[in-house]
Amino acid sequence: MENxxxxxxxxxxxxxxxxxxxxxxxxxxxxxxxxEEGYNSASQTFFGTGLYNYSYVLHDxxxxxxxxxxxxxxxxxxxxxxxIALLISLGLNSIRRLRELYQTxxxxxxxxxxxxxxxxxxxxxxxxxYSDGMVNLLINWFGGESVDFIDGPYWAKMFVxxxxxxxxxxxxxxxxxxxxxxxxxxxxxxxAKIDGTSKWRIFTRITLPMIxxxxxxxxxxxxxxxxxxxxxxxxxFGTDLNAAGMNTIVGYVYDMLYGDSGGYPSYASAAAxxxxxxxxxxxxxxxxxxxxxxxx
Amino acid sequence: MKVVLDHLTKKFPSRxxxxxxVTAVSDFCFEVPDGSLIGLLGPSGCGKSTAxxxxxxxxxxxxxxxxxxxxDVTNLPPENRGVGLVFQNYALYPHLTVRQNILFPLQNxxxxxxxxxxxxxxxxxxxxxxxxxxxxxxxxxxxMSGGQQQRVAIARALVKLPRVLLLDEPLSNLDxxxxxxxxxxIRRIQRDTGITTIxxxxxxxxAMSISDLIVVMKAxxxxxxxxxxxxxxxxxxxxxxxxLGTPPINVFEGRVAGGKLFLGEDEVLRVAxxxxxxxxAGVRPEGFIPQEAxxxxxxxxxxxxxxxxxxxxxxxxAAENVxxxxxxxxxxxxxxxxxxxxxxxxxxxxFLFRRDSEERIPFEAV
Amino acid sequence: MDYDVIEQRTxxxxxxxxxxxxxxxxxxxxxxxxxxxxxxxxxxxxxxxYNSEYIPKFYTLxxxxxxxxxxxxxxxxxxxxxxxxxxxxxxxxLMLVVILFxxxxxxxxxxxGKNVVFALFLALMMIPNELVIITNFVTITxxxxxxxxxxxxxxxxxxxxxxxxxxxxxxQIPDELYKAAKVDGTSDLKYLFKVMLPICQPTMxxxxxxxxxxxxxxxxxxxxxxxxxxxxxxxxGIQEIRENGFGRENIPAMMAAVVVISVPLIVxxxxxxxxxxxxxxxxxxxx
Numbered sequence: 001m002e003n004x005x006x007x008x009x010x011x012x013x014x015x016x017x018x019x020x021x022x023x024x025x026x027x028x029x030x031x032x033x034x035x036e037e038g039y040n041s042a043s044q045t046f047f048g049t050g051l052y053n054y055s056y057v058l059h060d061x062x063x064x065x066x067x068x069x070x071x072x073x074x075x076x077x078x079x080x081x082x083x084i085a086l087l088i089s090l091g092l093n094s095i096r097r098l099r100e101l102y103q104t105x106x107x108x109x110x111x112x113x114x115x116x117x118x119x120x121x122x123x124x125x126x127x128x129x130y131s132d133g134m135v136n137l138l139i140n141w142f143g144g145e146s147v148d149f150i151d152g153p154y155w156a157k158m159f160v161x162x163x164x165x166x167x168x169x170x171x172x173x174x175x176x177x178x179x180x181x182x183x184x185x186x187x188x189x190x191x192a193k194i195d196g197t198s199k200w201r202i203f204t205r206i207t208l209p210m211i212x213x214x215x216x217x218x219x220x221x222x223x224x225x226x227x228x229x230x231x232x233x234x235x236x237f238g239t240d241l242n243a244a245g246m247n248t249i250v251g252y253v254y255d256m257l258y259g260d261s262g263g264y265p266s267y268a269s270a271a272a273x274x275x276x277x278x279x280x281x282x283x284x285x286x287x288x289x290x291x292x293x294x295x296x
Numbered sequence: 297m298k299v300v301l302d303h304l305t306k307k308f309p310s311r312x313x314x315x316x317x318v319t320a321v322s323d324f325c326f327e328v329p330d331g332s333l334i335g336l337l338g339p340s341g342c343g344k345s346t347a348x349x350x351x352x353x354x355x356x357x358x359x360x361x362x363x364x365x366x367x368d369v370t371n372l373p374p375e376n377r378g379v380g381l382v383f384q385n386y387a388l389y390p391h392l393t394v395r396q397n398i399l400f401p402l403q404n405x406x407x408x409x410x411x412x413x414x415x416x417x418x419x420x421x422x423x424x425x426x427x428x429x430x431x432x433x434x435x436x437x438x439x440m441s442g443g444q445q446q447r448v449a450i451a452r453a454l455v456k457l458p459r460v461l462l463l464d465e466p467l468s469n470l471d472x473x474x475x476x477x478x479x480x481x482i483r484r485i486q487r488d489t490g491i492t493t494i495x496x497x498x499x500x501x502x503a504m505s506i507s508d509l510i511v512v513m514k515a516x517x518x519x520x521x522x523x524x525x526x527x528x529x530x531x532x533x534x535x536x537x538x539x540l541g542t543p544p545i546n547v548f549e550g551r552v553a554g555g556k557l558f559l560g561e562d563e564v565l566r567v568a569x570x571x572x573x574x575x576x577a578g579v580r581p582e583g584f585i586p587q588e589a590x591x592x593x594x595x596x597x598x599x600x601x602x603x604x605x606x607x608x609x610x611x612x613x614a615a616e617n618v619x620x621x622x623x624x625x626x627x628x629x630x631x632x633x634x635x636x637x638x639x640x641x642x643x644x645x646x647f648l649f650r651r652d653s654e655e656r657i658p659f660e661a662v
Numbered sequence: 663m664d665y666d667v668i669e670q671r672t673x674x675x676x677x678x679x680x681x682x683x684x685x686x687x688x689x690x691x692x693x694x695x696x697x698x699x700x701x702x703x704x705x706x707x708x709x710x711x712y713n714s715e716y717i718p719k720f721y722t723l724x725x726x727x728x729x730x731x732x733x734x735x736x737x738x739x740x741x742x743x744x745x746x747x748x749x750x751x752x753x754x755x756l757m758l759v760v761i762l763f764x765x766x767x768x769x770x771x772x773x774x775g776k777n778v779v780f781a782l783f784l785a786l787m788m789i790p791n792e793l794v795i796i797t798n799f800v801t802i803t804x805x806x807x808x809x810x811x812x813x814x815x816x817x818x819x820x821x822x823x824x825x826x827x828x829x830x831x832x833x834q835i836p837d838e839l840y841k842a843a844k845v846d847g848t849s850d851l852k853y854l855f856k857v858m859l860p861i862c863q864p865t866m867x868x869x870x871x872x873x874x875x876x877x878x879x880x881x882x883x884x885x886x887x888x889x890x891x892x893x894x895x896x897x898x899g900i901q902e903i904r905e906n907g908f909g910r911e912n913i914p915a916m917m918a919a920v921v922v923i924s925v926p927l928i929v930x931x932x933x934x935x936x937x938x939x940x941x942x943x944x945x946x947x948x949x
Contacts (some may be wrong), residue, residue, distance in 0.1 A: 030794065
């Protein structure tokens with residue numbers, strides 16, 4: 001048996017080694033970094049320990065802007081995308097013909113490189129001296145004024161950011177909700193039909209409670225995902241997100257770490273831990289609410 | 297409420313080939329008397345569930361009409377028919393309590409049919425009382441036994457006083473002991489309410505025990521309709537004869553020659569009014585009388601004494617199955633160690649069927 | 663009660679509902695497909711044609727493949743492509759080996775401390791990438807592995823989630839098979855490859871596809887760890903093209919590059935549509 005134990009650990013060795021070096025150790029390390037004041041990555045020295053890094057980050061206007069952007073993004077995209085995904089899934093489940101085709105099309109954004117397609121969105125929304133772009137053309141048709149969505153006013157940039165985020169996260173939500181809806185037994189609907197239940201009542205009293213666990217799952221993962229938004233923003237506004245005023249918390253972490261404003265792993269660590277604390281708190285709140293509202 | 301099924305036919309598009317159709321119910325004609333309990337009986341896939349779905353309106357017939365009383369309901373959606381349906385697995389809403397489940401149909405009513413909250417609660421309580429679940433009203437379905445869930449499902453179907461109550465395999469999800477109890481319960485509830493009730497089952501014993509009338513179906517076609525005892529004593533064809541009765545009927549390859557029925561070499565019965573022909577001969581288990589000089593000679597395989605009755609297992613070269621099961625009363629004694637046993641047959645327990653069409657051939661016992 | 667009226671009203675309402683549903687679904691399909699259409703369309707317009715359209719046209723009468731040539735010659739697109747291919751294949755292959763052994767140990771072998779270790783593994787699933795990436799960046803830099811494939815690949819060759827998925831799948835294989843194999847004198851390793859792997863092939867395929875998608879779209883880590891164009895992956899490449907490529911703002915060429923980058927995954931998806939969708943709904947969130 002001794003021999004066997006030894007073998008089992010051998011099988012686990014690669015996984016444990018990689019996880020140890022690239023997950024467990026960094027986890028401890030990031031905490032250490034976040035308390036080391038004035039850490040210099042070139043000389044690997046620091047001059048004190050304490051909460052200074054946190055205080056710095058929390059007073060950094062770029063960070064505050066990033067927090068604001070991230071919160072707006074989360075608050076808008078999570079409900080909007082979940083809501084639209086629910087409508088689309090309901091539609092998908094009520095049709096037979098062309099259903100597979102629609103499902104395939106709706107899934108496409110999932111398998112595309114978000115950086116690449118983000119460029120297309122940028123071009124669609126951007127206003128340049130040569131052309132107002134596709135979207136502005138549409139706006140003009142409806143009698144509106146052209147707006148530069150990429151370098152223009154904050155609300156316009158925020159709109160593109162939210163729009164693109166919704167576009168990107170939709171496939172996953174549609175997929176999950178469609179299969180959740182399909183798994184509600186037909187018997188329940190037949191029973192309701194025989195009792196003459198109205199469509200709306202079937203939806204609110206039967207469908208919604210039955211798929212509520214999946215909806216909450218999507219809301220929770222949606223919150224987590226949206227808080228980690230970063231590469232979609234890079235795709236739309238370029239790598240210098242601070243200049244564009246469209247940075248996110250994760251973007252702030254990476255900018256602190258690397259790039260033109262980089263070289264401050266301590267600040268990055270502090271920011272990352274603050275992000276983690278925010279996400280953790282919100283997830284716990286979500287779970288508590290869902291515990292109360294999800295049936296069975 | 298009288299229910300009339302008039303040449304009801306339902307075809308489904310076939311799954312494998314395009315354009316092909318599968319006929320689930322074929323030319324179903326039946327007038328269900330008001331206030332009766334009807335058992336729709338048949339093996340799985342015989343179209344009985346489709347028939348039920350047609351009656352409640354979940355499916356639309358390809359042709360034919362359905363009447364509730366004098367109303368033609370053929371094209372009505374289910375909610376306008378006034379039917380109650382109890383599903384095989386009950387379909388109780390898992391997130392609602394028993395009371396909420398029973399209230400559900402009432403809360404759907406609109407306009408002048410709408411009841412006040414107090415009236416709804418009163419009706420729900422009445423329905424619960426009828427099925428004897430008053431003390432469980434605040435439970436969730438998952439906290440109840442199968443039998444209790446079944447009662448809730450019935451209460452939910454009854455609460456809006458349907459014109460017709462339909463039950464889909466009501467007992468199949470219950471264990472043997474509960475089944476016996478519940479079927480009596482269904483009978484009692486039906487009697488108490490007087491609502492015309494149709495239920496679907498594949499279990500002949502279940503159908504025979506509580507129905508006023510049974511409808512035996514096979515491959516979408518109605519084989520026979522009648523009171524359970526009538527159908528048992530007078531089956532229309534070999535299928536019905538085989539489907540009803542436990543232990544099942546014993547089938548022999550026989551032939552009629554010169555007014556006599558032969559099973560193999562044994563001349564067992566004089567049958568008048570039958571042309572000479574090969575036949576299937578069915579003998580109910582209770583149709584055998586052990587006799588020293590009986591005409592049917594079987595090899596004895598075993599004797600099981602079961603209290604009042606004795607079950608004799610034997611075999612015969614002309615029998616379709618390996619063993620013949622006969623039930624004899626205790627006054628006849630069988631020597632367990634004998635190699636053969638001889639029987640005389642009760643003429644009213646013997647049925648003849650055509651070899652080709654398997655239709656019943658009437659005969660007069662002489 | 664007039665039954666004909668009821669029936670007619672029901673039917674009319676049904677038709678209306680169907681029409682609205684299809685209309686609504688088609689709108690979303692349009693929103694999804696339009697960017698794809700636009701990128702293909704733009705990639706086929708010539709540079710001068712594109713820039714002369716103050717009001718963008720929804721079609722082109724003179725499609726050209728020049729942009730694709732530019733995309734491959736003016737910027738090292740084929741280099742990015744090759745890098746991504748190497749990165750994707752090596753990472754996926756290494757990860758499959760690592761998770762296969764780990765899942766096997768958890769599912770099949772009994773050793774003291776197994777449950778504790780597995781619980782620790784599961785706990786790691788909760789850790790966001792953003793937390794550990796900082797130290798990993800420093801670690802890889804310290805090891806002098808920036809701008810190397812090793813540096814790119816190493817941190818992403820394990821996935822706790824896939825180990826978990828595979829382990830669950832392995833555990834569904836009945837014990838009897840293992841005992842039978844033991845009676846026949848089959849070694850653990852042979853059993854793993856000859857019995858378990860073939861049985862769990864669908865899960866392996868799913869994991870492979872998900873990992874390939876993940877690798878192909880990787881952006882953050884490659885961006886941190888490479889600043890030499892020779893090691894750029896397509897995501898970084900496209901960003902580089904956007905910021906410095908093609909000299910002028912050559913959008914048609916940029917779109918050609920975007921098309922080239924997007925096609926492989928879309929083709930892969932269309933081939934394995936059912937598997938990809940089943941795999942994703944089993945628990946893969948993007949990123």
